[in-house]
Amino acid sequence: MPDINLIKVEKYFDKNYVIRKLDLQIEDREFLVLLGPSGCGKTTTLRAIAGLEEIDSGDILIDGTSIQHLRASDRNIAFVFQLYALYPHLNVFDNLAFPLKATKKDKQTIDKRINEIANILKIESILKKKPSELSSGDMQRVAVGRALVRRPKAILMDEPIGSLDAKLREEMRTELKRLHIEINATTLYVTHDQVEAMSMADKIAIMEAGILQQVGTPTEVYDHPVNLFVAQFIGSPIMNILDCKIGTDESHTLVFIGREEFGLPFSKSLFSSIQEKVGSTEKLTLGIRPEAVRIEKENKEGYLKAVVHVIEPLGPYDIVDIKAGDQIIRSISAARFVEKPGETVWVQFDERRTHFFDKSSGKSLNI
């Protein structure tokens, strides 16, 4: 039985829907990341689960029981916001103690719980400090601690590290993940940052304009995006999306990108698989991740001629934009393999990692 179960949840503000028929299951102890661009309905979804926002239709179950009639304070769910909202006049210990005192826990329990959580979050040394004396990372640790100290059934986090600088975000990502492994509370984590989602999630739910697009493990959504939106939202540098047509010769399917006259040779059976699914050989979009673009310096059979356009040396590897006819294709190549813009190279796509989409619907053909 899922821990948190959203069934056909809908939310409108005036006549506009913000969440549309949302079905989402979060299993016991799972770390699920709700990912999507700004305004897609992430915060509204969290607030609905927490009881801070009423839904217009559908149901929300926790442990199999509808919680609609319960007030926020009776739902046993903790909420961590992007802004830490610590009580400025209380020191860290008292901030942590606040939710426990509110539920009338005795002093011994309070001390024990705070020591436990301070130990896990490594904030023992700052328990006497006021929020104004803390770094932003520590403030966030305290905010998370305050949510966990009640031992809630589930924890909801809304972009909890969004306002930290890039380096600290990276550290906090690892910390929060470790914390989840130690505490093992069912977690729903909201972010618009796909790197955060990929690195932390057991499962990612991708939402756009109030509509759930796909739910899967990071690997599933990366390797098998169901549509162009997911394909481009997940992964950095983003997937190349190219207009494409297909044809055949005796032994291959030929894949033509843009207005190219040269067809990249793919396996013969591809042609009929695509035709079966879209009934067209032209209304296609091809998706290829930069790491699946192969570049060679010498002309190899079946490779398309291209010219190096821009090189971004990132250290461990280079991102190289190459120009084939009217198309720019991003690729990842070994550091310093390509030397300079203007250089001629030959390119081919790794067929197993090439995605085909129906151009009109944007849906993956799952080939």
Ligand SMILES: Nc1ncnc2c1ncn2[C@@H]1O[C@H](COP(=O)(O)OP(=O)(O)OP(=O)(O)O)[C@@H](O)[C@H]1O
């Ligand atoms: N109280 C409200 N009244 C009217 N519209 C609202 C209200 N709250 C949110 N909205 C609208 O609902 C949509 C979804 O908002 P929500 O805050 O859930 O998005 P989000 O995915 O959390 O975005 P962000 O990444 O910017 O935080 C937005 O278009 C927003 O303008």
Ligand SMILES: [Mg+2]
């Ligand atoms: Mg939000």
